[in-house]
Every structure is written in structure tokens, then in C-alpha cells.
Amino acid sequence: MEVEVLCFFPFLRKSSDYIKEIGVSLDDLIYSAAFERARDRGCERVISAIKTGEVSSHHVLAKDVDMEILSYPFARILVSCIGDTHLARRYARAEAKTAYKILSASIADETLLHALAEDLGVTVLCGGTSHTSCDGVVGAAKLDFGVRMYRIHFTDYLRLASELRGSKWRLVNRMLHEGFVMVSGNDLLQLFHEAFYDRVRENLPIEVPGDICDAVRKYTDEIRQVLSVNTREDRSIACDGISQSAFPPCISYLLKRLMGGEEISHSARFALTSFLLNIGMRTEDIIRLYEKAPDFDAEKTRYQIEHIAGSRGTKYTAPSCRTMRTYGICVRENDELCEKVAHPLGYYALAKEKEKSEKRRNM
Numbered sequence: 345m346e347v348e349v350l351c352f353f354p355f356l357r358k359s360s361d362y363i364k365e366i367g368v369s370l371d372d373l374i375y376s377a378a379f380e381r382a383r384d385r386g387c388e389r390v391i392s393a394i395k396t397g398e399v400s401s402h403h404v405l406a407k408d409v410d411m412e413i414l415s416y417p418f419a420r421i422l423v424s425c426i427g428d429t430h431l432a433r434r435y436a437r438a439e440a441k442t443a444y445k446i447l448s449a450s451i452a453d454e455t456l457l458h459a460l461a462e463d464l465g466v467t468v469l470c471g472g473t474s475h476t477s478c479d480g481v482v483g484a485a486k487l488d489f490g491v492r493m494y495r496i497h498f499t500d501y502l503r504l505a506s507e508l509r510g511s512k513w514r515l516v517n518r519m520l521h522e523g524f525v526m527v528s529g530n531d532l533l534q535l536f537h538e539a540f541y542d543r544v545r546e547n548l549p550i551e552v553p554g555d556i557c558d559a560v561r562k563y564t565d566e567i568r569q570v571l572s573v574n575t576r577e578d579r580s581i582a583c584d585g586i587s588q589s590a591f592p593p594c595i596s597y598l599l600k601r602l603m604g605g606e607e608i609s610h611s612a613r614f615a616l617t618s619f620l621l622n623i624g625m626r627t628e629d630i631i632r633l634y635e636k637a638p639d640f641d642a643e644k645t646r647y648q649i650e651h652i653a654g655s656r657g658t659k660y661t662a663p664s665c666r667t668m669r670t671y672g673i674c675v676r677e678n679d680e681l682c683e684k685v686a687h688p689l690g691y692y693a694l695a696k697e698k699e700k701s702e703k704r705r706n707m
């Protein structure tokens with residue numbers, strides 16, 4: 345794999361091998377003026393992950409290749425010194441998403457695909473059976489990547505598909521052939537996304553000695569500041585007529601997890617979306633909330649929200665407290681309003697009423 349390609353996939357083992365080859369030590373990376381650009385770029389990686397959910401990528405000139413590759417271990421050091429697992433997850437998702445986009449754009453390159461698979465320890469073979477090639481049936485016209493067939497070893501499949509939602513990812517719904525699972529090119533891309541995430545998330549946060557964290561404090565302070573502003577902004581919903589402070593505990597909890605870049609289950613998404621639609625939030629505003637989700641896809645999200653909103657005839661009501669309990673997402677503790685209601689919408693109406701009368705009293 346060419347060294348320029350490692351800039352796009354700096355989490356590969358080959359990238360660490362390259363750093364060893366060029367002889368840069370940890371001390372060089374942390375303290376030497378010669379590596380200031382790598383440190384700045386490392387900080388930029390983390391800030392961009394927080395702000396946009398992706399790592400800003402740009403054309404890397406040949407003379408900057410080393411700095412770009414070195415910026416990745418430096419970014420890991422920064423995330424580790426901050427020691428926030430939320431941030432670690434968010435950063436890993438951003439690196440994975442960026443690499444996924446790059447791979448999607450250069451997917452015709454089978455050599456790259458196989459080099460990545462080898463580095464990530466994933467066994468991928470071309471073709472739906474041993475008689476077909478990556479491009480489709482041997483001798484046939486070249487197929488689009490999305491519909492080409494691949495075979496991935498079932499152990500790798502189980503590992504990588506474990507966090508993917510949807511029945512199509514269940515092994516029972518897949519064709520198996522001699523220990524390999526058949527996947528389309530598009531599915532393979534998704535599985536690579538998971539493999540990228542796992543690799544970046546591996547051991548993160550790592551243990552970093554205190555003197556190193558002290559030496560990089562100017563960067564970690566900057567990141568902490570960005571993190572606190574973004575977390576504050578993320579968790580507030582600025583929509584006319586909607587009072588976030590009146591949300592029931594279950595909805596606040598789901599919102600907090602979503603804004604923190606965490607995966608939330610299908611039923612949790614349904615509960616959150618239907619609740620927000622029922623209290624009058626617009627589709628566009630709800631889509632914006634989902635932008636922080638690790639697997640965000642604007643079109644899919646819009647479709648799902650519009651579906652719940654009734655675009656296909658049935659408008660869904662938010663689930664009751666009883667259903668929320670069966671979903672395992674009722675988080676009432678000693679909340680006095682939770683004692684009085686049977687529905688999160690009932691909670692919201694009561695809490696809003698309470699807020700209004702308190703306001704009137706204070707006028």
C-alpha cells in the first residue's frame with residue numbers, strides 16, 4: 345500500500361509500521377518543534393470530529409504525508425488525556441465515517457479493498473461462489489460495485505455485523521457457502537465501516553503518562569472548550585413552542601445519548617421521533633438532532649421520520665409508559681410526575697402546565 349494511501353487510513357497497522365520505519369519517537373512527536381504540524385493536525389482531527397462527526401480531510405501534499413500519518417497517534421493521545429469515553433466513541437465514529445466515505449469513493453480499487461481487509465484481519469473473497477470473480481460471473485460484463493458479490497468469513501461477519509440493525513444482518517437471513525457469508529458490495533462497505541470503528545476504538549482511551557498529558561495541555565484545553573460548547577448546544581432544542589425542560593426523563597435520556605453520538609436502538613428511535621413529532625416538532629429539526637448519530641444518513645432518516653409522521657397513511661403516536669418499560673427505556677426514578685402519568689405525552693403536558701403556572705406566579 346502506498347504511503348499516501350495511509351494518510352486516509354492512518355489507523356492501519358501498516359501506518360504504525362511506517363512510523364517505526366521513519367524512526368519518529370514518542371518524545372519527538374510530543375516535544376520536537378519539527379512535529380508541531382502533526383500536533384496541530386491531530387488537535388484539528390479531534391475538534392472536527394466533535395463539531396461535524398467527521399475528520400476534516402484535505403489533499404495532502406507529498407511533503408506533508410508524514411505529518412498527516414503522525415497526527416493520528418497524536419489525536420489518540422489527546423483523546424486519551426481527556427479520558428472521556430463519550431469523546432472516545434465520538435472520535436472513533438468520526439474516523440470510521442471519514443474512512444468509509446473515502447473507501448466508498450474509491451471502491452473500484454479491488455487492490456485497496458483487499459489490502460484493507462488483510463490489515464484489519466478480515467477474510468474477504470471475491471464472488472458469490474468460487475466460480476465467480478469480484479466483477480460478477482467470470483467473463484460477464486462488469487457489475488456495479490454495490491451489486492457485486494463477496495464472501496466474508498462467518499467469524500468476521502458475526503464480529504462486524506453484531507452492532508448493525510435490521511433483519512438483513514441476522515445470520516439466518518444470509519446465504520452461507522463453505523463457511524463464508526455472501527454479501528453485496530454495499531453490505532461489505534458497511535462491514536468495513538464497523539471494522540474501521542473497532543480498530544480506532546481499540547484500547548481507546550489508552551493510558552498516557554501524566555507528564556505527556558501536561559505537555560499537551562494547550563491542545564486538550566482547546567478540545568475541552570469545544571466539547572463543552574458543542575455538548576451544551578447539542579442538548580438544547582431551540583424550537584418555537586417546545587419546552588425541553590418539560591420533557592419526561594425517558595425522552596431527555598434518549599436525547600442525551602443521541603446527542604452524545606451514541607447508538608440508540610430502533611425502538612428508542614421510534615419512541616423519541618414519535619414523541620417529538622407528537623409535540624409539534626418539524627421533520628427538519630428532528631433530522632438535525634439525528635445528525636450526531638454515528639450511522640447518520642440524511643435520506644434514510646427523513647424517510648423514517650416522514651413514515652412515523654404519517655406519510656404512508658398511518659400517523660404513529662408515541663409509545664405509552666407501559667410500552668416504554670417493555671422496550672427497557674423507561675428511566676423513571678423518583679420523578680413525581682412519572683407517578684401520575686401513563687404516557688410520556690401526558691408527562692409533557694403536565695410539566696408544561698406546571699411551568700406555565702410557576703411563571704404566572706412569579707410575574
Ligand code: SF4
Nearest residue numbers: 592594665674676682
Ligand atoms: S414513567 Fe413514563 S414518562 Fe416517566 S420515564 Fe417512564 S416512560 Fe417516561
